[in-house]
Amino acid sequence: MQREILVLYASTGGNTAWVAQQIHRTLAEQGLQSTLLPVERCTQQQLESAGVLLWGSPTYGHGHTDLRCARLLQQVQGAQLEGKPCAVFGLGDTKYDADYHIESATILEDFITSHGGHLLTSALRIDKSPLPHLPAIEDWARTVARALGE
Numbered sequence: 001m002q003r004e005i006l007v008l009y010a011s012t013g014g015n016t017a018w019v020a021q022q023i024h025r026t027l028a029e030q031g032l033q034s035t036l037l038p039v040e041r042c043t044q045q046q047l048e049s050a051g052v053l054l055w056g057s058p059t060y061g062h063g064h065t066d067l068r069c070a071r072l073l074q075q076v077q078g079a080q081l082e083g084k085p086c087a088v089f090g091l092g093d094t095k096y097d098a099d100y101h102i103e104s105a106t107i108l109e110d111f112i113t114s115h116g117g118h119l120l121t122s123a124l125r126i127d128k129s130p131l132p133h134l135p136a137i138e139d140w141a142r143t144v145a146r147a148l149g150e
């Protein structure tokens with residue numbers, strides 16, 4: 001039976017939501033069902049019960065995640081992700097703060113590994129508008145699908 005894949009995302013301006021949708025669509029093209037969920041609707045129980053967790057956030061405010069994502073990270077400090085296959089996608093733009101470029105990806109990867117999750121592949125990092133990055137987004141989702149099949 002296929003493990004439930006949760007595509008969890010935070011998005012203030014819509015870019016990360018769009019990336020999450022492209023990941024969801026590409027996984028479906030690979031025969032993998034996934035569930036799209038905005039962070040504000042996610043509970044610790046959903047995070048823990050997901051078979052696979054793909055988590056994305058933009059970067060805001062000098063190297064933080066989106067505010068709703070930061071709130072969830074606070075709420076699920078006690079989450080148990082032991083051995084859970086996970087991967088992260090982060091968005092950002094050097095024009096805001098080059099020192100914290102796409103720091104959201106680093107924050108999410110740190111959270112996952114410090115809670116026992118297992119990273120299937122390196123983070124997808126999207127600079128500026130995600131539209132020109134569509135081929136890289138699709139490649140990344142296919143890499144995740146392959147890793148899940150191994």
Ligand SMILES: Cc1cc2nc3c(=O)[nH]c(=O)nc-3n(C[C@H](O)[C@H](O)[C@H](O)COP(=O)(O)O)c2cc1C
Binds near residue numbers: 101
């Ligand atoms: C006020 C503001 C602050 C930002 N700060 C950062 C930052 O510190 N580092 C970074 O890489 N990108 C930063 N960004 C860029 C966003 O992460 C980027 O535009 C992203 O695509 C927004 O995603 P969303 O549409 O899903 O909210 C900032 C954008 C805004 C508007």
